Amino acid sequence: MASQLLEALGSPLNGFLRNALIAGLLASILFGIVGTYVVTKRITYIAGAIAHCALGGIGFALFARHELGWENVDPLHGALIAALAAALLIGTVVLSRSEREDTVIGATWATGMAIGFMFVKMVRRGGVSIESWLFGDINFVSRADLWTVAALGAAVLLLVLLFHRQFVAVCFDEEFARARGINVPFFYLLLLCMSAVTVVVLVRLVGIIMVIALLTLPAAIGSRFARGLGGMMAWATILCALFLILGLEFSLRWNIIAGPSIILVAAGSYFSILLIGKIKNRPALFTKQDRQKK
Amino acid sequence: MFGKSPKKMRHRVGYMPQYLSFDPQFPITVMDVVLMGRLQAGMLLGPFKKGDRIAAMQALEKVDLANRARSRFSELSGGQRQRALIARALVGKPDLLLLDEPTANVDQTIEEQFRNALRSLSAEMSIVLVSHDLSFVSSWLAHVLCVNREVHMHPTASIDGKTLQDIFGTEIAAVRHDHECPPGDHVHHHG
Numbered sequence: 001m002a003s004q005l006l007e008a009l010g011s012p013l014n015g016f017l018r019n020a021l022i023a024g025l026l027a028s029i030l031f032g033i034v035g036t037y038v039v040t041k042r043i044t045y046i047a048g049a050i051a052h053c054a055l056g057g058i059g060f061a062l063f064a065r066h067e068l069g070w071e072n073v074d075p076l077h078g079a080l081i082a083a084l085a086a087a088l089l090i091g092t093v094v095l096s097r098s099e100r101e102d103t104v105i106g107a108t109w110a111t112g113m114a115i116g117f118m119f120v121k122m123v124r125r126g127g128v129s130i131e132s133w134l135f136g137d138i139n140f141v142s143r144a145d146l147w148t149v150a151a152l153g154a155a156v157l158l159l160v161l162l163f164h165r166q167f168v169a170v171c172f173d174e175e176f177a178r179a180r181g182i183n184v185p186f187f188y189l190l191l192l193c194m195s196a197v198t199v200v201v202l203v204r205l206v207g208i209i210m211v212i213a214l215l216t217l218p219a220a221i222g223s224r225f226a227r228g229l230g231g232m233m234a235w236a237t238i239l240c241a242l243f244l245i246l247g248l249e250f251s252l253r254w255n256i257i258a259g260p261s262i263i264l265v266a267a268g269s270y271f272s273i274l275l276i277g278k279i280k281n282r283p284a285l286f287t288k289q290d291r292q293k294k
Numbered sequence: 295m296f297g298k299s300p301k302k303m304r305h306r307v308g309y310m311p312q313y314l315s316f317d318p319q320f321p322i323t324v325m326d327v328v329l330m331g332r333l334q335a336g337m338l339l340g341p342f343k344k345g346d347r348i349a350a351m352q353a354l355e356k357v358d359l360a361n362r363a364r365s366r367f368s369e370l371s372g373g374q375r376q377r378a379l380i381a382r383a384l385v386g387k388p389d390l391l392l393l394d395e396p397t398a399n400v401d402q403t404i405e406e407q408f409r410n411a412l413r414s415l416s417a418e419m420s421i422v423l424v425s426h427d428l429s430f431v432s433s434w435l436a437h438v439l440c441v442n443r444e445v446h447m448h449p450t451a452s453i454d455g456k457t458l459q460d461i462f463g464t465e466i467a468a469v470r471h472d473h474e475c476p477p478g479d480h481v482h483h484h485g
Contacts, residue, residue, distance in 0.1 A: 040320055162339045169330045172322060176382070179309040180333040226321045227366045 004252040005245065017248075020138035020205055020258070023149045024244040027202045030153045032237025033160055034198040035219035036229055037191055041171040046094070046192060048212040049105045050086045051199040053112025055208050057082025058133050059119035066123045075133070076148055079203055083196035086112055091192040095185050136207030136259030138248070149201050156194050167191060168229055205244075206259040214240060217266040221273055243269065308388030308419075310379050318368045324378050325363040328353055331385035353381040357411055376408060384415070391415065393423040 008014050009021065038047050061078030064070040086108055093104045120130045132140055160167070169177035170187045178184050199211050206214055222235030247262025308331070328350040329342050354360045357377035362370060370378060383391055393412075412421060 040317070042317070165329075165333060165342060168322070168326065169333055172320060172327070172330065176309065176330060177333070179307075180330070180386075182333055223319055223321050227364070228321055228323045228326055232321045 003249060005249040008252055015143075016139045016141055019141040019143060019146055021245070021248065023141050023146055024202070024205055024248075025241050026146075026149055026153055027198075027205075028237050028241035028244065030156055030198050030201060031215055031240045032218060032222075032235075033233045034156065034194050035215045035236050035240070036222065036233045037167055037171055038195055039216050039219040039223060040229070040232075041191065043192070043195070044212065044216050045102070045105050046087075046090055047195045047199060047215060049090060049109040049112070050083050050192065050196045051203070051208050051211050052109045053086035054079035054083040054196075054200055054203060055116030055130075055133065056086075056112040056114075056119075057116075058203075058208075059116030059130070062128050062130075063119035063123050066125045066128060074144075076145065076200065076204070080152075080197065080200045082112060082115075083200050084193055087192035087196040088189060091189040095188060132207075133203065134207050134209050135257060136203070136205050136210070138205060138251075138258045141204050145204055152197050152201050156197055159190065159194060163187065163190070206262055210259055210263040213263045213266055214243065217270045218243065221270055224273065224277065239269070240266075308383030308386055308391040310383040310391070310393045320368065322367050323363070324354070324359065324365050324367050324370065325350055327367050327378055328363075328381045328385050331382040334386075349387070350381070350385050353385040354378075356384060356415070357381045373408070377411065380411065389419055391419055391421045393421065 005021075008017055038044060057078030057080070058075045059078075060082075061073045061075040064073045064078075065075075090105060090108050093099055094101050117130070120128060166177070166182055166187050169180070169182055170184055170191070174184050177187075195215070199215060202211050202214060218239035219232060219236040221239055222232040226232035226235050243266040244262055247265045248258055250256060250265065251258040251261040325347070329346055331353070332342060332346045332349065351360060351363065354363055357380050359374060359377050359381060362374065362378075367375065367378065380393075383393075412423075415421065
């Protein structure tokens with residue numbers, strides 16, 4: 001079975017596809033690592049709200065570019081600023097423990113999208129469409145985007161290398177981390193900001209609405225196989241790259257839009273593994289040590 | 295605390311929580327759980343060092359769990375988890391070990407093992423233990439602080455029927471006192 005993806009990559013006409021694939025593979029490392037923190041800390045919904053809030057920044061950037069004539073404004077930069085602002089806002093409110101967490105998440109989520117749609121509908125020139133930002137479009141991934149992905153990825157990776165121990169402690173047991181003198185609020189906010197950056201990195205490719213699935217599903221599957229967080233990150237990275245490649249392949253083969261194709265591959269794998277796990281009636285796969293004991 | 299503010303002396307205290315709100319799907323090895331006890335406010339950057347791992351292994355040996363260091367924490371039994379959490383509290387080489395209801399969630403056999411482990415540790419450090427189970431604490435601890443609005447300190451040897459009555463008796467009497475109404479009054483009120 002010849003791969004449509006390999007064939008398409010070979011064609012010189014497909015610079016965008018090549019960029020999309022490179023961006024996706026680079027981002028897989030990021031998604032595997034940050035996705036592991038997000039899943040174990042159980043902040044999938046906060047990360048989801050942050051992703052949707054990015055639309056506010058995209059909308060404003062498109063408006064500023066086409067109506068106000070700010071030529072240098074890139075929607076990706078708007079997305080980054082809006083996502084970081086949402087991360088800090090939600091994080092601060094959650095840390096204060098004064099409001100209901102899920103209500104705040106929902107409110108921020110909707111506000112970000114409302115701002116985005118409002119500004120996009122105010123753009124009268126240039127035939128701007130928001131759809132490609134919502135659902136992703138591989139024909140959008142430019143060489144400049146690649147550099148943005150690489151730079152943001154490097155920044156997040158550096159933070160992980162420096163503070164992995166603190167993140168693990170905060171994810172596993174906040175109370176104990178506090179007792180050891182770890183600045184839990186700081187690392188919690190930092191984790192949310194890293195999720196914001198990570199989500200923005202792949203917004204071009206899979207879109208705002210679905211990016212959260214690609215962040216969390218590979219890590220969720222990885223947690224069933226890995227014994228530690230390092231292993232979970234490795235599993236998640238490999239699975240994320242695999243879902244991207246398979247998703248793009250199916251997209252070309254059957255002429256499906258790329259973003260949904262990638263997400264459906266990820267979700268299909270996740271639910272299949274859940275189902276297999278349920279049939280075997282055990283919460284996690286056994287480790288080597290267990291098998292030796294039997 | 296130790297002559298300085300508690301914040302500064304935090305690294306000399308080992309802490310074990312009453313109950314770990316623990317996600318059974320959290321993939322983490324016993325070793326990595328124990329290593330968390332090596333974290334300190336001052337040391338920020340980079341991975342754990344070899345010295346940290348050696349200390350973690352020694353702490354696991356003390357609670358008789360060294361052979362499970364590479365296992366997933368979620369695969370341990372309740373008692374083993376409890377001991378792993380003690381190892382986590384021990385690995386920072388504390389001078390003071392704080393235990394909050396350490397046996398609240400384990401069965402009798404484990405409680406017995408746990409008691410033996412603590413007894414040998416108490417030679418090396420001070421242990422403060424919070425418990426609601428008087429029979430558990432009084433048989434082997436040196437002092438009991440009873441906190442019932444007021445704080446009373448008792449050497450355990452002196453705990454007898456009289457002391458117990460002081461501890462509980464006052465409380466029971468207080469409750470009775472509050473609710474005691476002359477029956478006549480009551481009837482009259484409703485009538």
